[in-house]
Amino acid sequence: MSDEGLRLATEKMSAAGVAPVAVAVFEHYYRELEAGATGLIREDAIAPLLDPPRLDAVDVPDEQAREALGRTVMIKLNGGLGTSMGMHRAKSLLPVRDGRTFLDLIVGQVRHARARWGARLPLVFMDSFRTREDTLAALSSYPDLAVAGLPLDFLQSQEPKLRTDDLTPVTWPADPALEWCPPGHGDIYPTLLSSGVLDALLVAGFRYASTSNADNLGAAPDARIAGWFAASGAPYAAEVCRRTAADRKGGHLAIRTADGRLILRDTAQTAPDEMDFFTDTEHHPYFHTNNLWFDLRVLKDTLEARGGVLGLPLIRNEKHVDPSDRTSPTVFQLECAMGAAVEVFEGATAIAVPRARFLPVKTTNDLLLLRSDAYDLGEDDVPRLAVEAAPLVELDPAYYATITGFDARFPAGAPSLREATRLKVVGDITFGAGVSVRGEHVMMREGGPGAVADGTQLGAWEWPDRLPGV
Numbered sequence: 001m002s003d004e005g006l007r008l009a010t011e012k013m014s015a016a017g018v019a020p021v022a023v024a025v026f027e028h029y030y031r032e033l034e035a036g037a038t039g040l041i042r043e044d045a046i047a048p049l050l051d052p053p054r055l056d057a058v059d060v061p062d063e064q065a066r067e068a069l070g071r072t073v074m075i076k077l078n079g080g081l082g083t084s085m086g087m088h089r090a091k092s093l094l095p096v097r098d099g100r101t102f103l104d105l106i107v108g109q110v111r112h113a114r115a116r117w118g119a120r121l122p123l124v125f126m127d128s129f130r131t132r133e134d135t136l137a138a139l140s141s142y143p144d145l146a147v148a149g150l151p152l153d154f155l156q157s158q159e160p161k162l163r164t165d166d167l168t169p170v171t172w173p174a175d176p177a178l179e180w181c182p183p184g185h186g187d188i189y190p191t192l193l194s195s196g197v198l199d200a201l202l203v204a205g206f207r208y209a210s211t212s213n214a215d216n217l218g219a220a221p222d223a224r225i226a227g228w229f230a231a232s233g234a235p236y237a238a239e240v241c242r243r244t245a246a247d248r249k250g251g252h253l254a255i256r257t258a259d260g261r262l263i264l265r266d267t268a269q270t271a272p273d274e275m276d277f278f279t280d281t282e283h284h285p286y287f288h289t290n291n292l293w294f295d296l297r298v299l300k301d302t303l304e305a306r307g308g309v310l311g312l313p314l315i316r317n318e319k320h321v322d323p324s325d326r327t328s329p330t331v332f333q334l335e336c337a338m339g340a341a342v343e344v345f346e347g348a349t350a351i352a353v354p355r356a357r358f359l360p361v362k363t364t365n366d367l368l369l370l371r372s373d374a375y376d377l378g379e380d381d382v383p384r385l386a387v388e389a390a391p392l393v394e395l396d397p398a399y400y401a402t403i404t405g406f407d408a409r410f411p412a413g414a415p416s417l418r419e420a421t422r423l424k425v426v427g428d429i430t431f432g433a434g435v436s437v438r439g440e441h442v443m444m445r446e447g448g449p450g451a452v453a454d455g456t457q458l459g460a461w462e463w464p465d466r467l468p469g470v
Contacts, residue, residue: 002034005167009160012169016180019194021308022157026183029334032314034167039314041265043277046254048284049262052240052350058228065223068208068230070119073201073296074110074221075211077185077338078135079128079156083323085364086402090131092214093138094403096361096370097377103138105217107145108381113221116380121221122147122206124197125214128156128182149204154195159183161321161331170321170331178322184315184335185290189299190308198300209299211338212291217370218359219291220382226293228351235298236348238262238339239291241358248279250287253342253350262348264288264339268315286350288339289358298345310344312336356384364406365393372414391420391437399428415458423458432456 006027013023082091092102100108110123123145127135132155139145139152146152158180160169172178188211192198201209208229212219219239229237240253251266270278277283303310315335322328342348361367369375374391375383400406412433417423420437427445432454439460443452452458 002030002167005162005169006030006034009162009169012160013158016158018157018159019191021190021194022159022183022187024307025157025187025190025309026159026334028309028311029183029314029336030162030167033162033316033332033334037314037316039269039316040271041254041263041269041313042271043274045257046263046265047257049240049253049255049286049350052286052352054352055225055228055354058224058351060224060227060231062223064231065227066117066119068226069113069117069121069221069223071205071207071230072119072221072226073122073124073150073206073209075188075209076106076123076125076214077188077211077290078125078131078153078214079182079185080215081130082403084362084401085367085406086404090127090134090138092131093134094361094367096217096367097383101138102214102217102361103135105377105381105383106214107139107142109217109220110145112380113223117223119223120147122150122201122204124151125153126156126185126188126191127153129158129180130177147204150200151197154191154197156182156185157187157191157194159334161319161333164318164330164332167332170329172321172328175322181333182335185338186310186312186336186340188338189303189310189341193300193303193308198296198303201296202300207296209294209296210291211294212289213360215362216289216291216358216360217383218357219289220380222357225351225353229293232349234347234349235295235345236342237293238264238342238348238350239289239293239353239357240286240350241289241353241355243281243285243287245281247287248281251337251339252278252284252287253339254284256343261343261346262350263313263343264337266315266337268317269313286352289353290339291353291357292339292341294341294345302344310341312340312344359383364400364403365395367406368395368410368414369393369417372417374417374420387418389421391417392422392424393417394422394424396426396428400425412454 080091114121161181163170256263317333320328321331376386409430416436422440423437424442428449429445430451434455437458441458
C-alpha cells in the first residue's frame with residue numbers, strides 16, 4: 001500500500017502548490033519510513049563532544065567582526081503557534097516586556113546591531129502557513145526594516161500527515177487544516193533554495209547566515225561570533241552550551257565514530273534503553289542551542305549537487321491527527337532537525353558560547369522569569385540576568401500553563417524575583433501588585449482560589465493552606 005500512499009501524498013502536495021523541491025524531500029523521507037527507518041542513533045555509534053572551541057578564548061578584532069557581520073543575514077525560525085501555552089497565533093507575537101513582543105525585541109536587536117556595526121544585516125523570518133499573515137502584519141509597523149531586494153520572510157513547506165496503519169495521507173473533514181504539518185525546521189535549507197531567497201542573498205553580497213529560534217531572545221546579532229565563523233573557513237557551525245540538570249532532555253552534538261563527523265542527537269532519536277546516556281550531563285557535557293551559522297555559498301552548491309535533498313536523519317513523530325482528540329487516528333509526521341545538517345558539511349564545527357545566548361521561552365515558567373526583574377533589558381534589547389543565577393520557577397500547570405490562565409493570575413505583572421532562588425506555586429493563586437519573593441518559597445493552596453495581597457513579601461517558608469494577606 002505504501003506506493004499508493006506515496007502517490008496520493010505527492011499528488012496532494014502538488015495540488016496544494018508545494019514546491020517540487022519540497023515534494024522531492026518528502027519522497028526521500030517517505031521511502032526511509034517505508035523501509036523501517038526510525039532515526040535512532042545508538043550510543044555505541046558515537047563518542048561525546050568534550051572540548052569544542054570556546055568563544056571566550058577567541059580573539060576577534062573589531063574590523064574582522066564588522067566585515068563579517070556586514071555579510072551576514074539573520075534568519076529566525078517563526079513557524080510555531082505556542083500551542084503548548086494555549087496560543088493560536090504566532091508565538092513571537094506574545095508580549096514579553098512592557099507590552100513589547102518577541103518580534104518587537106528581535107527587531108530592536110537587529111536595529112541596534114546595524115547602528116553599532118554599520119551593517120545592512122537583513123532580518124528574514126521563516127514563517128509557517130499558520131504564522132505568516134500575523135507576522136507580516138506586525139512587521140508592517142517597521143517600514144525601515146526590509147533590506148532592498150530581500151523579503152522579510154519566506155514560507156516553510158507543508159506535508160501531509162500519514163496514517164500509521166497504511167502510510168496514506170490522512171483525511172480529517174472536521175478540520176482539513178489538521179491533515180497537514182510542517183516538516184520540521186530542517187526544511188529551512190531546501191526552502192531557502194526553492195523560495196529564491198538563497199539566490200537573492202548571494203546576489204546581494206551576503207555570505208553567512210545566523211539562524212535561531214524566534215523565542216530565544218538570547219540569540220541576538222553577534223559580530224564577534226560572525227568574525228570567528230568567517231575566519232574559521234568552516235561551512236557550518238553550531239553554538240553549544242555546557243549542560244546542567246535543566247538541560248538533560250535537550251539535544252546534544254556527538255562525534256560519529258564511523259567517520260569522525262559531528263552529528264546531532266535529539267530525544268526522539270534516542271532508544272528508550274539508552275536515555276540514561278542521553279541525559280547524563282557529564283557523559284555528553286554540551287547541549288545544542290539551535291543557534292546555527294552556515295555559509296550560504298556552500299549551502300547552495302551542496303543543495304544543487306543533491307537535487308535539493310540534504311538527506312538529514314529522519315525524525316518519525318507519532319501523534320493524533322487532532323492533537324486535542326486522543327480518539328482521532330494516529331499519524332506519522334516526518335520531520336528533520338535544522339541542526340542535523342552539521343553532519344552533511346565536511347569541516348563543520350561547534351563553538352561553546354555563554355549561557356546568555358540560550359534564553360528560550362517554552363513554558364509560562366520561562367515567561368514569568370523573563371518578565372520579572374531577574375532580567376534587565378539592555379539598550380540593545382537583549383535580556384540579561386540581573387542576578388548571579390536565575391531562580392527556579394514552577395507554576396501549577398493546572399492553572400498557569402496557558403497564557404490566558406497565566407495572565408489572569410498575574411494581572412499586575414510578575415512579582416519581584418531578584419532576591420529569589422525558587423518560587424513554586426501549587427493551586428489557584430492570583431498575585432497582586434508589588435509582590436516580592438526572597439529565597440526559596442513554596443506556596444500551596446487547597447480548597448478554591450486564593451490571592452496574594454498587594455505589596456506582600458514572600459520569604460523562605462511554606463504556606464500549606466493559607467496565604468499572607470488573606
